[in-house]
Amino acid sequence: xxxxxxxxxxxxxxxxxxxxxxxxxxxxxxxxxxxxxxxxxxxxxxxxxxxxxxxxxxxxxxxxxxxxxxxxxxxxxxxxxxxxxxxxxxxxxxxxxxxxxxxxxxxxxxx
Amino acid sequence: xxxxxxxxxxxxxxxxxxxxxxxxxxxxxxxxxxxxxxxxxxxxxxxxxxxxxxxxxxxxxxxxxxxxxxxxxxxxxxxxxxxxxxxxxxxxxxxxxxxxxxxxxxxxxxxxxxx
Numbered sequence: 398x399x400x401x402x403x404x405x406x407x408x409x410x411x412x413x414x415x416x417x418x419x420x421x422x423x424x425x426x427x428x429x430x431x432x433x434x435x436x437x438x439x440x441x442x443x444x445x446x447x448x449x450x451x452x453x454x455x456x457x458x459x460x461x462x463x464x465x466x467x468x469x470x471x472x473x474x475x476x477x478x479x480x481x482x483x484x485x486x487x488x489x490x491x492x493x494x495x496x497x498x499x500x501x502x503x504x505x506x507x508x
Numbered sequence: 509x510x511x512x513x514x515x516x517x518x519x520x521x522x523x524x525x526x527x528x529x530x531x532x533x534x535x536x537x538x539x540x541x542x543x544x545x546x547x548x549x550x551x552x553x554x555x556x557x558x559x560x561x562x563x564x565x566x567x568x569x570x571x572x573x574x575x576x577x578x579x580x581x582x583x584x585x586x587x588x589x590x591x592x593x594x595x596x597x598x599x600x601x602x603x604x605x606x607x608x609x610x611x612x613x614x615x616x617x618x619x620x621x622x623x
Contacts, residue, residue, distance in 0.1 A: 401550070429610055440511070440614045441551075441599070485551070489610055494564060495541065495553040496612060 399424045401488050403499035411507050416473040418502050420486030423467070430462055430469045431487040431496070441485055445471065476506045510534065512615035514600050520621045526588040529618045533582070533602030539563075540583050541603075541612060542575060546596035554598075557583060558605070569594075590622045 400423040410416045418432075429448050433441040447453045447460040447469065459472040473480055486499040513532045521527050533540045542554040554573070555565040559580035568575070572591070577583040587594050597619050601612035 431611070433614075438616070440616045442614070443611050446611060494539075494556055495567070496543075496551075497553070498543075498551040500548075500550040 399427075399488070399490070399497045401486055401497050401499040403484075403486050403502050405500055406503040407505050408502055409505045409507060410476050412476060412478060414476050414506075416476045416480065416504055416506070418471040418473070418484050418486075418504065420469045420471075420499055421467055422469070422486075422488045422497070424488070424490060424497075425464075425467065426490050427467075427488045427497075429489040430460070431489070432458075432460060432469075432471045433485040433487060435483045435485060435501070437483075444484070473504075476504075478506045478508050480504060481506045512600055512602050512613050514598075514615040514618050516618060517616065518619045518621075520623065521590055522623055523592055524589045526586065527590055527620060529585045529587075529598050529620070531583045531585070531600030531615060533600070534604075534613055536604060537602035537613070538580070538605040539603040539612075540577060541601040542583070542585055543599040543601065544596050545599065545617075546593070551599060554585075587620070590620075592622050595620055595622045 431446045432444040435441040445460045457474045461470045483501040485501045487496040515530045540557040545551045553567040556563045557577045574586045597617040599617045600615045
């Protein structure tokens with residue numbers, strides 16, 4: 398059974414700090430990795446995706462992938478109170494169809 | 509461009525009743541997905557349509573759940589008869605074909621409460 402694991406949190410960081418969100422997955426056949434942000438009662442919205450080992454940066458966000466360790470992370474620099482949300486890690490396998498989600502990490506950024 | 513919409517936003521029904529959830533994907537998106545999140549658990553895949561055809565329904569819990577996508581546009585998910593364990597948030601997502609991107613665009617979900 399494919400599993401995607403996330404620490405449920407809450408992860409609390411002060412405003413301006415770096416928030417580090419982690420995700421591990423069990424299936425070595427996983428191909429693509431997505432981070433979604435979900436505010437309470439709203440749609441999950443895509444923050445970043447990553448396919449290749451290494452780092453991928455987009456503004457204040459950096460996704461890191463290590464396929465050998467089956468580990469993907471999301472770093473949020475200069476965290477803002479508006480970043481407070483639940484962050485969902487999602488994994489797609491080789492046929493690029495259904496997502497396997499982690500249970501999400503709740504992030505609180507304190508002013 | 510309008511996003512994925514779902515109706516209703518919230519439904520409260522009694523055990524044994526029938527409920528139909530609706531999803532309108534982004535216009536032109538051939539791929540439509542249904543997911544469900546039950547309390548305290550992760551979002552789980554239910555099924556995948558490509559146009560009007562069911563591509564993968566391996567996540568459907570049992571035969572009380574029936575999904576349709578007539579005409580390849582909007583989709584409905586019917587639960588009949590509803591049971592207590594069907595309570596949760598039902599998400600719909602869509603994705604275009606052939607774009608080279610595998611991002612799925614999610615709707616806000618329908619919160620179903622079975623009492």
